[in-house]
Amino acid sequence: QSVLTQPPSASGTPGQRVTISCSGSSSNIGSNYVYWYQQLPGTAPKLLIYRNNQRPSGVPDRFSGSKSGTSASLAISGLRSEDEADYYCAAWDDSLSGYYVFGTGTKVTVL
């Protein structure tokens, strides 16, 4: 059902910068905030970025979010082994009666 498309995988070596894209439409990313969640193996998702580019307290500034038109991106700079996880974008979609939609997810591997 997901209408937010992410690449299935991304990878980098320690210290590198990795970027994950999230493609949507005018009814979701184009008109609402984007959020990013990190899911470490075997754990519940954790909020990483809210309202396009805001970091909750405790989230390192190595993580940054941006949005342009109907797409958004999450960048991880100075990649570390503990960043190996699944990452999901999310947004509210105004179509139908409105619903919260998650992206397809991206597995980040630290080589």
Place this chain on the structure above:
Amino acid sequence: QVQLQESGPGLVKPSETLSLTCAVSGYSISSGYYWGWIRQPPGKGLEWIGSIYHSGSTYYNPSLKSRVTISVDTSKNQFSLKLSSVTAADTAVYYCAREVAPAEYFQHWGQGTLVTVSS
């Protein structure tokens, strides 16, 4: 610090109703916020099921709306999920979470509970 804990049967038979409860500690549901359910089939992505306010106001994912009921019990500081007519496609880890505001983000999550639909 707010904490959420899901509980309920780990195995449900096809065509029956899945029932889960989320106990909240460290925060009174009556004080505000929305409270939601999200699920994740094994090896797959996340799907929002629906959310509820302490007053009982709800909103659901249109794809599940006909089968979902979310309710709140402020006296027990918990909220619940019922999903009817389940099939194997409803097998998933079910998470409860606190939502900052309608159509906003999920700030705090429970650890999740696996529910398997099988005869």
